Amino acid sequence: MALLVLEGVSVSLGEPPREILRDIDLTIPSGTITLLLGTNGCGKSVLFRTMLGLTGGYRGEIRLKGTPLGRDASPLHRLAGVVFQNPDQQLFGATLREDLLIGLPRDTPLDQEILSSLGLSDLLERAPAELSGGQRRRLAIAGALMGQPELLFLDEPFIELDYPSIQNLLERLDTLRQGGSSVILASHECQDIWPLVDQLIVIAEGRLLYQGPPSGGAHLITPDQGLRPLPSEGVLS
Numbered sequence: 076m077a078l079l080v081l082e083g084v085s086v087s088l089g090e091p092p093r094e095i096l097r098d099i100d101l102t103i104p105s106g107t108i109t110l111l112l113g114t115n116g117c118g119k120s121v122l123f124r125t126m127l128g129l130t131g132g133y134r135g136e137i138r139l140k141g142t143p144l145g146r147d148a149s150p151l152h153r154l155a156g157v158v159f160q161n162p163d164q165q166l167f168g169a170t171l172r173e174d175l176l177i178g179l180p181r182d183t184p185l186d187q188e189i190l191s192s193l194g195l196s197d198l199l200e201r202a203p204a205e206l207s208g209g210q211r212r213r214l215a216i217a218g219a220l221m222g223q224p225e226l227l228f229l230d231e232p233f234i235e236l237d238y239p240s241i242q243n244l245l246e247r248l249d250t251l252r253q254g255g256s257s258v259i260l261a262s263h264e265c266q267d268i269w270p271l272v273d274q275l276i277v278i279a280e281g282r283l284l285y286q287g288p289p290s291g292g293a294h295l296i297t298p299d300q301g302l303r304p305l306p307s308e309g310v311l312s
């Protein structure tokens with residue numbers, strides 16, 4: 076089933092307005108991991124923000140489970156988790172515990188498995204501002220995972236993460252997918268996630284260059300496209 080569909084979506088931003096995304100058609104099926112690739116400034120974050128209704132408008136249509144979203148993205152917010160490229164944009168609690176409970180009833184038990192897999196269990200009474208960059212990103216990831224999202228947006232989630240944290244996150248994404256959730260992930264570090272990817276999307280200068288199985292688009296992941304090539308034949312097979 077198609078969870079999210081974009082049809083002919085274009086976005087202009089700035090003053091005077093400049094077209095950032097042009098005529099994007101794409102589908103996010105349920106129970107899949109989608110990797111979004113593109114050079115710096117090609118429009119990946121704007122695409123995320125548009126899908127989340129945060130760009131102040133777009134042309135074209137976005138449908139969630141077949142229903143057009145129009146100007147109201149709240150049905151999407153109810154089922155989505157998001158990790159922005161800069162986690163400081165989404166950390167508002169005085170302590171980690173408070174932050175993780177934002178948007179949830181105060182007596183909601185925190186998922187200990189998520190906390191321990193992200194190494195946050197012993198930090199719950201600390202202030203987010205006291206954490207390292209990698210810890211703050213792990214907190215943002217934990218917050219996005221807490222609500223068991225049906226759709227998870229991750230913008231450069233691997234930046235600053237150590238190797239065990241990356242592996243834990245990958246396992247978590249795989250589990251989410253097996254439970255029927257969908258993950259959309261923008262990353263310049265595609266090496267670790269590649270074996271889990273069901274669908275590849277490549278954006279170039281605000282246009283969709285490729286959407287399909289990863290194997291069919293692997294040839295686009297080259298320095299010519301401004302992308303770091305995939306590391307080995309083993310990853311591609």
Ligand SMILES: Nc1ncnc2c1ncn2[C@@H]1O[C@H](COP(=O)(O)OP(=O)(O)OP(=O)(O)O)[C@@H](O)[C@H]1O
Nearest residue numbers: 088089095113114115116117118119120121122160
């Ligand atoms: N609010 C805004 N107003 C005007 N232009 C914007 C705005 N936000 C983003 N842009 C422009 O849109 C383009 C795409 O930006 P975006 O952040 O989506 O790139 P990206 O693909 O996520 O890049 P990176 O890989 O560096 O994270 C850039 O040229 C950026 O300057």
